[in-house]
Amino acid sequence: MPQTWQPKPPTPSPSYSTGWLGWARKNLFSSPGNALLTLLSLAVLLATLPSMLRWGLWDATWLGDSRKVCDSAAQDGSAGACWVFIKVRLEVFLYGFYPEAQRWRVNFTLALLGLAALPILAPTLLRGTLRQTLFALAAALLMLATFGMPCAIFTACYLLLPLALPPLVRQRPFLELFAGRLAGVSAGLFLTALAATLLYFAAGQAGGGGAAGPIAVTGAILVVFLIFVGRLTASAWRWILLFTVYPLAGFFLLVGEVFGLPLVETHFWGGLFLTLVVAGTGMATALPIGILLALGRRSTLPVIKTLCVFFIEFVRGVPLVSVLFMASVMFPLFLPENVTFDKLLRALVGIAFFYAAYMAEVIRGGLQAIPKGQFEAAMALGWPYWKMMALIIMPQTLRLVIPGLANNVLSLLKDTTLVAVIGLLDLLGVAKASMADTEWLGFTKEAYIFAALVFWVFCFAISRYSVYLEKTYHTSQHYN
Amino acid sequence: MTTPAPAATTARQAIITITGVNKWYNEFHVLKDINLEVGRGEKLVICGPSGSGKSTLIRCINRLEVHQQGRIVVDGIELTNDVKRIDQVRRETGMLFQNFNLFPHLTVLENLTLSPVWIRKMPLKEAQELAFHYLERVKIPDLAHKFPGQCSGGQQQRVAIARCLCMNPKIMLFDEPTSALDPEMIKEVLDVMIDLASSGMTMLCVTHEMGFARTVADRVVFMDSGEIVEENDPQTFFNHPKFDRTAAFLSQILNH
Ligand SMILES: Nc1ncnc2c1ncn2[C@@H]1O[C@H](COP(=O)(O)OP(=O)(O)O)[C@@H](O)[C@H]1O
Numbered sequence: 051m052p053q054t055w056q057p058k059p060p061t062p063s064p065s066y067s068t069g070w071l072g073w074a075r076k077n078l079f080s081s082p083g084n085a086l087l088t089l090l091s092l093a094v095l096l097a098t099l100p101s102m103l104r105w106g107l108w109d110a111t112w113l114g115d116s117r118k119v120c121d122s123a124a125q126d127g128s129a130g131a132c133w134v135f136i137k138v139r140l141e142v143f144l145y146g147f148y149p150e151a152q153r154w155r156v157n158f159t160l161a162l163l164g165l166a167a168l169p170i171l172a173p174t175l176l177r178g179t180l181r182q183t184l185f186a187l188a189a190a191l192l193m194l195a196t197f198g199m200p201c202a203i204f205t206a207c208y209l210l211l212p213l214a215l216p217p218l219v220r221q222r223p224f225l226e227l228f229a230g231r232l233a234g235v236s237a238g239l240f241l242t243a244l245a246a247t248l249l250y251f252a253a254g255q256a257g258g259g260g261a262a263g264p265i266a267v268t269g270a271i272l273v274v275f276l277i278f279v280g281r282l283t284a285s286a287w288r289w290i291l292l293f294t295v296y297p298l299a300g301f302f303l304l305v306g307e308v309f310g311l312p313l314v315e316t317h318f319w320g321g322l323f324l325t326l327v328v329a330g331t332g333m334a335t336a337l338p339i340g341i342l343l344a345l346g347r348r349s350t351l352p353v354i355k356t357l358c359v360f361f362i363e364f365v366r367g368v369p370l371v372s373v374l375f376m377a378s379v380m381f382p383l384f385l386p387e388n389v390t391f392d393k394l395l396r397a398l399v400g401i402a403f404f405y406a407a408y409m410a411e412v413i414r415g416g417l418q419a420i421p422k423g424q425f426e427a428a429m430a431l432g433w434p435y436w437k438m439m440a441l442i443i444m445p446q447t448l449r450l451v452i453p454g455l456a457n458n459v460l461s462l463l464k465d466t467t468l469v470a471v472i473g474l475l476d477l478l479g480v481a482k483a484s485m486a487d488t489e490w491l492g493f494t495k496e497a498y499i500f501a502a503l504v505f506w507v508f509c510f511a512i513s514r515y516s517v518y519l520e521k522t523y524h525t526s527q528h529y530n
Numbered sequence: 531m532t533t534p535a536p537a538a539t540t541a542r543q544a545i546i547t548i549t550g551v552n553k554w555y556n557e558f559h560v561l562k563d564i565n566l567e568v569g570r571g572e573k574l575v576i577c578g579p580s581g582s583g584k585s586t587l588i589r590c591i592n593r594l595e596v597h598q599q600g601r602i603v604v605d606g607i608e609l610t611n612d613v614k615r616i617d618q619v620r621r622e623t624g625m626l627f628q629n630f631n632l633f634p635h636l637t638v639l640e641n642l643t644l645s646p647v648w649i650r651k652m653p654l655k656e657a658q659e660l661a662f663h664y665l666e667r668v669k670i671p672d673l674a675h676k677f678p679g680q681c682s683g684g685q686q687q688r689v690a691i692a693r694c695l696c697m698n699p700k701i702m703l704f705d706e707p708t709s710a711l712d713p714e715m716i717k718e719v720l721d722v723m724i725d726l727a728s729s730g731m732t733m734l735c736v737t738h739e740m741g742f743a744r745t746v747a748d749r750v751v752f753m754d755s756g757e758i759v760e761e762n763d764p765q766t767f768f769n770h771p772k773f774d775r776t777a778a779f780l781s782q783i784l785n786h
């Protein structure tokens with residue numbers, strides 16, 4: 051008769067750290083070498099930090115609205131920074147030379163981007179239809195208070211559309227519409243509702259002509275997706291709107307000449323606003339192109355593969371500055387005389403393709419890390435190539451390469467400063483231009499530090515966001 | 531219209547017919563003149579030493595590998611480079627892999643519903659009901675919201691079986707489904723396979739589980755260096771192998 055066996059009960063793991071003293075001993079003074087490094091770092095901090103803080107904060111001039119304040123402070127013996135310079139110039143730093151009366155358009159476009167992207171960027175924050183609806187209504191109210199009725203209506207339509215589409219749209223609504231099924235009715239209802247909203251928006255803006263164009267384009271895009279894709283989830287619709295309706299709306303809002311908005315040509319654009327436009331469109335276009343290039347480079351079709359390899363290797367072989375020069379100086383030479391493209395547009399295209407090549411290589415690295423079995427399992431289940439890539443392989447690949455892509459996005463954001471070489475004034479360009487202002491000579495440090503700080507804030511946010519993404523998707527757990 | 535079945539040479543109507551198939555990897559002749567017929571509802575076990583071409587053979591049946599000579603006909607569809615036909619054949623077949631190949635970024639439930647929803651255009655609700663039905667059948671309904679990485683090997687393989695079943699295949703191909711599992715988990719997977727066999731599914735199974743072959747198989751095929759050496763019913767196969775090569779293999783695998 052064998053004995054009964056009892057497993058031992060688990061005991062808590064021994065803990066070595068007690069309080070901050072224990073923490074310091076473990077992390078700062080764990081060995082003589084580490085202790086020495088800690089003390090050295092401390093010495094460096096003590097030597098530099100106080101004078102930096104004194105210059106930047108305590109001795110700095112914050113109040114006032116002209117150069118005199120800083121000059122008199124300097125005569126009184128204070129050697130601090132003159133932040134008045136930044137304060138006076140802030141609007142130019144943010145908007146460049148965008149007409150003052152029209153700057154609300156920039157604010158609204160960026161606010162709409164934030165509101166449109168939030169449910170996508172932080173999926174865990176806004177879970178469930180109820181919360182998302184409330185979010186849309188709150189956002190609309192906020193817009194009503196800040197920008198007025200038409201903006202509020204547009205915001206509400208934009209944010210509620212992805213929630214309204216899934217229950218209204220059945221499988222392939224248009225095919226069924228002609229087959230006279232019930233789903234067709236809901237598709238018809240939906241289209242009527244869509245047309246009505248758009249018309250209402252147009253009527254609300256009225257006044258100026260030319261509203262039909264953008265509305266028709268928006269409607270056409272939605273209809274194309276409805277016909278070819280059919281039923282989709284709310285989050286899929288959000289992505290679609292973000293990449294179709296939002297850029298259109300943003301373009302028309304910023305450029306104007308529709309909805310009664312006056313035209314603002316792109317050479318008035320500048321400052322942080324221009325930096326964000328270039329970086330935002332750069333990221334949004336470079337990633338999809340990069341994905342296609344990466345897939346192309348792995349293609350079994352020799353023509354496609356060669357083209358992709360050639361393109362990637364060519365772009366990686368030249369500096370971005372020369373790509374921008376080519377886009378702005380050489381490219382127009384090859385065009386017929388009466389055809390011109392906007393200079394900003396050319397720079398955007400150049401940056402997009404430049405970074406697409408780099409992202410393609412990052413993504414290709416991720417693709418190579420996906421086990422062959424994933425492709426085989428998908429193919430054995432009957433997945434055709436593009437669907438398999440879009441829904442099974444790419445989601446895994448992109449999760450794997452989050453750190454690499456974050457790297458690319460960060461350097462893209464900072465490389466937008468290079469548009470200065472073709473005469474576009476981004477944040478850094480505006481800062482430099484302000485230094486040359488005869489009224490404010492001698493405040494280069496302040497301008498550079500301000501620009502650096504703004505860039506740092508954005509870059510740090512992106513970098514933290516990439517960490518958040520990695521955590522949400524538990525990337526590290528997938529292949530063990 | 532159904533035509534009367536021709537005077538049957540085999541007891542069942544054939545669902546897979548492989549005639550004169552040859553395949554090379556560069557210079558390496560991996561399949562040599564393979565002829566095999568599998569009847570509807572038949573359970574076929576394929577065994578043989580490592581590197582004998584078993585995986586290659588069953589992967590040719592759903593075109594994960596391309597054969598260079600001969601014909602493979604699955605449920606009346608001959609496999610060619612025609613994408614449509616490949617697609618049709620893959621609709622009829624499900625495949626199990628040695629290392630499961632679940633999609634690691636999706637939960638178990640999403641693994642099961644993704645293909646019905648996107649490939650078969652099934653409404654999500656219906657697909658979820660189907661998924662739970664098959665999760666019950668493989669006895670792990672409580673794992674629905676876990677990720678594959680949180681499941682044991684045996685559980686993952688059972689999820690993989692359920693994932694195939696959700697696509698309602700007529701033929702299941704198994705490529706050493708239990709070889710990556712600990713002994714304690716092999717049984718739970720084999721039990722599911724036995725249950726599946728009793729439901730009348732056509733099964734081609736590459737395995738070294740000779741107990742399974744004895745109880746479930748209608749026929750056992752022995753392969754070596756790219757050839758089918760012999761095929762027979764399990765009784766005869768195990769007790770009176772025709773060739774000394776088969777006997778040597780069996781003695782190795784049965785008394786180790
Ligand atoms: N992609 C490939 N390229 C070259 N040789 C291969 C490839 N796949 C398999 N082989 C070779 O083909 C032979 C048969 O492989 P396989 O069908 O996997 O055997 P089994 O499954 O019976 O162990 C092995 O010798 C293997 O090395």
Ligand SMILES: [Mg+2]
Pocket residue numbers: 584585586705706
């Ligand atoms: Mg094998």
